[in-house]
Amino acid sequence: MPAVARVTQVECFIVTLPRDVPYLGPLAADEQPNPRGYFVRRGNRTIYPTVDRTVLVKITAADGTVGWGETYGIVAPKAVTEIINDVLAPVVAGRDPRDAASIWDDLYDLMRVRGHFGGFYVDAIAAVDIALWDLRGRIENRSIAELLGGARRTRIPAYVSGLPRATLAERVDLAREWVGKGYRALKFAAVVSHEGVIAEARALREGLGPDIEIMVDLHWKYTAEEAIRLAGELAPYRLAFIEAPCKPEDIEGQAKVATHAPMPVALGEELRTIHEFQPRFARDCMRIVQPEMGHTGVTQFQAIGRMAEASGCAVIPHAAGSVGIFIAASLQVAATLPNLPWHEYQHSIFDRYLPLTRTTMTCAAGFYELPAGPGHGVVPTQELLRHAVAA
Ligand code: MG
Numbered sequence: 001m002p003a004v005a006r007v008t009q010v011e012c013f014i015v016t017l018p019r020d021v022p023y024l025g026p027l028a029a030d031e032q033p034n035p036r037g038y039f040v041r042r043g044n045r046t047i048y049p050t051v052d053r054t055v056l057v058k059i060t061a062a063d064g065t066v067g068w069g070e071t072y073g074i075v076a077p078k079a080v081t082e083i084i085n086d087v088l089a090p091v092v093a094g095r096d097p098r099d100a101a102s103i104w105d106d107l108y109d110l111m112r113v114r115g116h117f118g119g120f121y122v123d124a125i126a127a128v129d130i131a132l133w134d135l136r137g138r139i140e141n142r143s144i145a146e147l148l149g150g151a152r153r154t155r156i157p158a159y160v161s162g163l164p165r166a167t168l169a170e171r172v173d174l175a176r177e178w179v180g181k182g183y184r185a186l187k188f189a190a191v192v193s194h195e196g197v198i199a200e201a202r203a204l205r206e207g208l209g210p211d212i213e214i215m216v217d218l219h220w221k222y223t224a225e226e227a228i229r230l231a232g233e234l235a236p237y238r239l240a241f242i243e244a245p246c247k248p249e250d251i252e253g254q255a256k257v258a259t260h261a262p263m264p265v266a267l268g269e270e271l272r273t274i275h276e277f278q279p280r281f282a283r284d285c286m287r288i289v290q291p292e293m294g295h296t297g298v299t300q301f302q303a304i305g306r307m308a309e310a311s312g313c314a315v316i317p318h319a320a321g322s323v324g325i326f327i328a329a330s331l332q333v334a335a336t337l338p339n340l341p342w343h344e345y346q347h348s349i350f351d352r353y354l355p356l357t358r359t360t361m362t363c364a365a366g367f368y369e370l371p372a373g374p375g376h377g378v379v380p381t382q383e384l385l386r387h388a389v390a391a
Pocket of ligand 1: 243244
């Protein structure tokens with residue numbers, strides 16, 4: 001049994017890189033950025049930054065080993081770093097990283113009675129949790145998948161997420177390009193589907209033929225009744241799933257859509273814990289769950305994946321704004337789960353950050369390659385850290 005290497009230091013960084021085209025695609029005339037650099041997508045009334053931004057957590061053990069974690073820094077990143085610095089870091093100091101899962105419970109307990117069941121607080125825990133699992137893996141020279149019982153696969157099918165072009169014709173051309181590169185499944189985004197979701201589904205089905213899987217992210221835009229009607233109209237185009245049809249607060253509406261839509265419903269990217277998923281499993285709100293590692297951390301992602309297994313649901317992880325660290329952690333857990341047909345691939349973010357990390361992780365020709373080596377298998381390079389500010 002090696003000597004315990006306890007946590008000695010927890011540090012936070014905010015990483016910011018400018019983008020030429022905003023996430024999800026070009027802005028409409030009434031979607032211009034405000035002085036803080038945020039704009040509101042009219043399609044789903046959601047605020048986004050014009051840049052790519054993420055929060056990194058670096059945890060150092062007494063023997064000098066370092067683990068890296070990551071969560072979302074899309075808006076108000078200092079909310080997350082303040083929670084980590086002020087609340088979580090002093091509690092984690094002196095702990096044994098082999099206790100990552102029980103540390104998650106301890107950190108969650110700290111703010112329960114104040115109602116912090118999600119949001120920035122649980123994002124902050126997720127970043128710390130990923131760093132602790134990475135640290136444990138590096139101390140023990142084992143991957144997170146090995147720590148969780150072993151990888152079932154090292155190649156994970158990837159679906160292409162988002163077609164960030166201004167017009168439908170351009171989006172169909174882009175989809176064809178991805179199919180030409182070996183990808184067999186693509187998802188388009190209702191929030192930028194300016195010609196209409198039905199027109200886009202039809203154009204993609206006609207453009208891609210019968211053998212490519214097509215999905216749509218409905219971005220919480222509809223009431224349950226509207227979503228059921230829309231799902232019926234989409235039936236001829238044989239979508240593999242519809243995602244996030246109605247508001248996350250509307251659990252009964254989600255259940256109605258899941259009952260009446262002719263294709264499977266996927267949801268869950270905005271949920272962080274087994275406690276948030278549990279009522280959706282109980283009401284059969286979905287056939288596919290989409291945990292997002294940047295919100296869940298390793299500990300909750302695995303638990304949600306096992307709940308999905310027990311409920312007969314597939315797991316198709318969500319994966320968006322990561323410099324590579326929480327994507328790698330997501331692949332590590334995804335590799336261990338039994339019912340995982342695809343993992344999301346946000347090409348416009350993944351591809352630009354991959355050269356800024358040290359990893360064997362790739363996504364090509366329709367598959368992710370699980371990163372080799374200990375922990376989650378990704379280390380930020382000095383070049384990436386040049387875009388980071390200690391926070
Ligand atoms: Mg989505």
